[in-house]
Amino acid sequence: MIVTVATLIARRLLAAIPILLIVSALLFCVLRALPVDPAAMSLPPNATIAEIEAKRSEMGLDRPLPEQYAIWLRGALHGDFGQSIQFRRDAGSLVASTLPVTIQLALAAMVIAAVLGFGGGLLLFSLRDTLFEPVVDVISIVLLSIPEFLWALILLFVFGVVLRVLPFTGEVAPGLPLPRVTGFLLIDSLLVGRIDIFASACLHLILPAVALGLAFSPTIMRVLRSSLFDVYHEDYIAQARLRGLTERQILIGHAFKNAVLPTLTLAGVQFGILFSGTLLVEVICSYPGMGNLMVDAVRNADLPLIQAIGLTYCIVVLLINTTVDSLYVVLNPKLRIR
Amino acid sequence: MVSIFARCLGSPRVLVALTMVLVIAGCAIFADYLAPHDPGEQNLLSILTPPIWQIGADPNYPLGTDSLGRDVLSRLIYGARTALLVAFFASLGAMVLGTILGHLSGYFGGAVDWVIGRAVDVWMSFPPVILSLILMVGLGIGLRNVIVAIVLVDWTRFCRVLRSEVLVVTRNDYVAAARLLGFTHWQTIVREVLPATLPLLITLVSLEMAIAVVVEAILSFVGLGVGANQPAWGQMIADARQYVYQSPWNLLLPIFSIFLTVTAFNLLGDGLRRTLDVRIVEMAR
Numbered sequence: 001m002i003v004t005v006a007t008l009i010a011r012r013l014l015a016a017i018p019i020l021l022i023v024s025a026l027l028f029c030v031l032r033a034l035p036v037d038p039a040a041m042s043l044p045p046n047a048t049i050a051e052i053e054a055k056r057s058e059m060g061l062d063r064p065l066p067e068q069y070a071i072w073l074r075g076a077l078h079g080d081f082g083q084s085i086q087f088r089r090d091a092g093s094l095v096a097s098t099l100p101v102t103i104q105l106a107l108a109a110m111v112i113a114a115v116l117g118f119g120g121g122l123l124l125f126s127l128r129d130t131l132f133e134p135v136v137d138v139i140s141i142v143l144l145s146i147p148e149f150l151w152a153l154i155l156l157f158v159f160g161v162v163l164r165v166l167p168f169t170g171e172v173a174p175g176l177p178l179p180r181v182t183g184f185l186l187i188d189s190l191l192v193g194r195i196d197i198f199a200s201a202c203l204h205l206i207l208p209a210v211a212l213g214l215a216f217s218p219t220i221m222r223v224l225r226s227s228l229f230d231v232y233h234e235d236y237i238a239q240a241r242l243r244g245l246t247e248r249q250i251l252i253g254h255a256f257k258n259a260v261l262p263t264l265t266l267a268g269v270q271f272g273i274l275f276s277g278t279l280l281v282e283v284i285c286s287y288p289g290m291g292n293l294m295v296d297a298v299r300n301a302d303l304p305l306i307q308a309i310g311l312t313y314c315i316v317v318l319l320i321n322t323t324v325d326s327l328y329v330v331l332n333p334k335l336r337i338r
Numbered sequence: 339m340v341s342i343f344a345r346c347l348g349s350p351r352v353l354v355a356l357t358m359v360l361v362i363a364g365c366a367i368f369a370d371y372l373a374p375h376d377p378g379e380q381n382l383l384s385i386l387t388p389p390i391w392q393i394g395a396d397p398n399y400p401l402g403t404d405s406l407g408r409d410v411l412s413r414l415i416y417g418a419r420t421a422l423l424v425a426f427f428a429s430l431g432a433m434v435l436g437t438i439l440g441h442l443s444g445y446f447g448g449a450v451d452w453v454i455g456r457a458v459d460v461w462m463s464f465p466p467v468i469l470s471l472i473l474m475v476g477l478g479i480g481l482r483n484v485i486v487a488i489v490l491v492d493w494t495r496f497c498r499v500l501r502s503e504v505l506v507v508t509r510n511d512y513v514a515a516a517r518l519l520g521f522t523h524w525q526t527i528v529r530e531v532l533p534a535t536l537p538l539l540i541t542l543v544s545l546e547m548a549i550a551v552v553v554e555a556i557l558s559f560v561g562l563g564v565g566a567n568q569p570a571w572g573q574m575i576a577d578a579r580q581y582v583y584q585s586p587w588n589l590l591l592p593i594f595s596i597f598l599t600v601t602a603f604n605l606l607g608d609g610l611r612r613t614l615d616v617r618i619v620e621m622a623r
Contacts, residue, residue: 145601276465
């Protein structure tokens with residue numbers, strides 16, 4: 001069975017390669033349509049026209065577009081994404097240092113979204129046919145209407161500014177060193193044995209992670225509830241009731257197990273969206289992840305960096321979707337039969 | 339048709355949502371008459387004044403002023419105009435593009451379906467926020483470009499959902515009958531298939547408007563939106579964030595405006611979905 005899943009993942013990944021190629025080509029074309037000149041930008045303002053021309057041919061900007069793309073693609077495949085114009089550093093290494101920060105945030109947010117989503121979904125469902133139903137129903141739509149960046153601002157305002165109980169800028173308290181082993185701060189701080197850094201990092205993670213989690217839980221909540229409704233029409237629920245099981249046993253032991261599948265697929269799709277949702281939350285909480293770097297790059301028209309980060313986001317989202325697809329097959333025995 | 343209207347208006351959800359939308363739209367349309375000040379007018383002698391219910395307020399500025407002494411109420415009202423302009427035209431554009439491609443894909447199938455399906459796959463592998471940011475870098479700031487960017491990002495939502503709906507509708511006997519009567523493909527799609535997908539389409543447009551409002555706010559917040567000379571809620575939030583200790587209301591009021599508008603559109607979409615009773619999957623979001 002492990003073999004089938006492995007081949008499945010491999011096949012899905014292979015199918016993702018042409019998509020990635022097209023995505024990278026599109027990215028390249030959109031960014032080349034810009035009215036900015038990366039060669040002039042990477043030189044001091046007093047450079048002569050001849051110097052700019054020399055830089056242009058050095059950067060390959062005087063060649064036709066398909067050739068430029070081929071050069072860039074060859075570099076990218078070797079892990080060379082070119083030099084960031086504003087930081088004068090290798091764009092690939094900039095991405096590599098900020099990616100773990102974003103992954104850590106996204107994972108923490110996903111856990112929170114799942115806990116709130118599944119808990120809320122069960123609660124919503126158990127309140128069905130009661131007086132509360134229309135009330136919680138409207139509340140869930142209202143919650144659905146608050147995107148992650150508004151949650152981040154609201155939480156920042158309430159817990160950071162008014163109550164002053166949570167820090168809301170950066171990854172750790174200023175002054176603390178940042179140990180870098182794996183790039184994941186929570187793991188690294190434990191690896192070097194600094195509980196104080198670990199605690200500070202956890203505190204700093206709460207606000208952005210909860211903001212993201214809150215924004216993504218209502219969808220999970222509503223889908224879990226509606227798939228529970230579907231499941232309750234099945235014969236095995238009636239049969240379980242005839243066997244004399246309590247409503248609680250039926251809900252947890254029979255209905256929930258079956259309703260969880262569609263919800264998990266959705267949670268997977270949501271995880272892909274949540275991952276890109278980190279961008280705004282990072283900007284608002286000054287969290288030093290890839291999103292913050294992206295906005296920085298976008299504001300400064302730092303083309304090589306935008307390209308590298310844009311492609312990284314696509315790769316991560318494609319990886320997440322592929323994994324979710326395969327997990328779905330693992331969890332759903334019906335799909336395993338050929 | 340009349341009975342459908344009556345049924346929609348009979349739903350309290352739709353009624354409440356529609357009222358909210360109309361009030362916000364009223365603000366947007368009559369902004370010139372409602373706003374007490376010009377939204378760009380600066381008064382550097384009274385900056386960051388609090389709203390009327392706090393001590394030290396200036397009755398000239400009912401909701402206070404921002405860091406450049408501009409009237410917050412007027413900027414909120416003109417911000418509604420920006421938000422709704424984007425919401426209306428962007429969702430209309432995304433709907434037209436997505437509907438056409440979705441109908442072609444579902445109706446003809448085969449190679450057409452394959453090409454459009456792969457295009458959707460490529461598009462969907464781009465996270466929407468990232469794609470819209472990159473497009474805005476390429477297009478440059480401005481109201482028209484925000485609309486274009488949202489259309490280019492969000493057409494897939496319509497295309498995917500409508501394709502599967504068209505697949506179902508096309509199997510109906512009356513579609514085959516229309517073909518037998520000598521209808522061209524074009525006539526069949528417009529006269530037989532499109533009307534059947536209309537309820538779904540209306541619901542999707544309403545949800546898309548909510549999304550467009552959020553995207554416009556995000557782009558303006560980052561500074562890649564409609565541009566500095568046009569008031570936008572996202573921009574107001576970005577400005578107010580720097581003075582959050584001095585004047586928290588400047589931050590809360592635009593947040594509340596966005597929230598209210600998005601809720602109105604979502605509630606409308608949800609209400610329409612229930613009353614029109616179409617098979618819309620939650621995945622469409």
